[in-house]
Amino acid sequence: xxxxxxxxxxxxxxxxxxxxxxxxxxxxxxxxxxxxxxxxxxxxxxxxxxxxxxxxxxxxxxxxxxxxxxxxxxxxxxxxxxxxxxxxxxxxxxxxxxxxxxxxxxxxxxxxxxxxxxxxxxxxxxxxxxxxxxxxxxxxxxxxxxxxxxxxxxxxxxxxxxxxxxxxxxxxxxxxxxxxxxxxxxxxxxxxxxxxxxxxxxxxxxxxxxxxxxxxxxxxxxxxxxxxxxxxxxxxxxxxxxxxxxxxxxxxxxxxxxxxxxxxxxxxxxxxxxxxxxxxxxxxxxxxxxxxxxxxxxxxxxxxxxxxxxxxxxxxxxxxxx
Numbered sequence: 272x273x274x275x276x277x278x279x280x281x282x283x284x285x286x287x288x289x290x291x292x293x294x295x296x297x298x299x300x301x302x303x304x305x306x307x308x309x310x311x312x313x314x315x316x317x318x319x320x321x322x323x324x325x326x327x328x329x330x331x332x333x334x335x336x337x338x339x340x341x342x343x344x345x346x347x348x349x350x351x352x353x354x355x356x357x358x359x360x361x362x363x364x365x366x367x368x369x370x371x372x373x374x375x376x377x378x379x380x381x382x383x384x385x386x387x388x389x390x391x392x393x394x395x396x397x398x399x400x401x402x403x404x405x406x407x408x409x410x411x412x413x414x415x416x417x418x419x420x421x422x423x424x425x426x427x428x429x430x431x432x433x434x435x436x437x438x439x440x441x442x443x444x445x446x447x448x449x450x451x452x453x454x455x456x457x458x459x460x461x462x463x464x465x466x467x468x469x470x471x472x473x474x475x476x477x478x479x480x481x482x483x484x485x486x487x488x489x490x491x492x493x494x495x496x497x498x499x500x501x502x503x504x505x506x507x508x509x510x511x512x513x514x515x516x517x518x519x520x521x522x523x524x525x526x527x528x529x530x531x532x533x534x535x536x537x538x539x540x541x542x543x544x545x546x547x548x549x550x551x552x553x554x555x556x557x558x559x560x561x562x563x564x565x566x567x568x569x570x571x572x573x574x575x576x577x578x579x580x581x582x583x584x585x586x587x588x589x590x591x592x593x
Contacts, residue, residue: 273300274301274302275299275302275303275367275371276303276360276367276369276386277302277303277305278369279304279370280308280312280402281306281319281322282319283423284322284357285402286400286414287397287415290392291372291392291558296332298369299368300332301332303334303364304313304335304336305360305534307337307339307340308335316337322419322420323335338359342356353376353383354379357380358383366385367384367386369389370387370454371389373395377390378390400412405507409424409492410492410591423491425494427496428445428528428529430442430497431502431531432532432555432572434539437533437576438498439455439456441576442556444498449492450491451490451491452491452494454479454495456460457498461474462475469513472506472507472515473518476503476521484524493591499522503521505561530567530568531572532570533573533579534555536573537576
């Protein structure tokens with residue numbers, strides 16, 4: 272059996288890594304893909320490893336492995352560092368015939384592993400990207416990020432505030448403009464009046480959370496969300512005089528990258544479910560207070576609908592460019 276070895280932190284795994292691994296698999300009967308992780312990694316190790324396993328599920332030649340990076344010493348010369356790596360990996364992995372890499376460490380590491388070295392695209396001409404570039408500018412290098420990894424980098428935008436301020440309309444509009452997904456206010460799919468129960472509000476909270484998670488998986492860089500679980504809590508308190516503790520737990524499941532707080536300086540429109548037209552200022556202050564108490568930063572949205580759209584677009588464009 273010809274066995275190959277590919278090592279890396281895969282922070283995150285990208286198309287360049289995939290090309291390297293497929294290159295190795297084309298020349299070996301088995302390829303060990305060894306992912307090292309540390310406690311202070313920019314991306315959680317278990318999450319990164321789950322991506323690798325999902326990508327290569329069903330690929331019989333690729334064997335993902337995970338190893339804790341508690342043996343390296345980056346103060347040493349490369350020859351000595353790679354010797355330490357080899358000593359550890361020879362203890363945990365079966366003998367390998369080849370080490371595959373695109374990095375300077377490849378040759379000395381292979382020698383310490385008593386294996387041949389196969390170099391792959393060291394100048395990165397085939398796939399001009401690195402994990403560092405992706406972490407710093409994920410949208411710029413979006414095409415090089417595997418689909419299973421992309422949700423990690425999706426920016427979740429929450430349109431937040433009292434009823435009849437344009438959140439639903441603008442969420443849908445932004446999704447169309449940026450060719451991505453949006454999450455509606457799921458409560459409107461589940462209830463037809465404001466006469467609901469604690470059981471109903473919990474059903475709403477779980478459905479809203481699940482919808483955000485599901486849409487994040489298929490969003491194109493940005494996900495626009497009409498409302499959040501804090502909103503569910505507000506209406507639970509207003510209509511039921513209680514907030515089930517489970518709603519606070521659900522609040523921790525999804526975190527948003529940017530909140531937009533919608534002001535009430537547009538006409539209130541009745542739609543059959545809204546009934547707080549006479550308490551708009553009061554409710555606006557409630558919504559604002561909930562963010563302030565949590566120290567959640569937000570951008571205030573006001574003006575007519577065209578002004579609101581233009582302002583939000585300017586913020587999103589900067590986010591995409593940066």
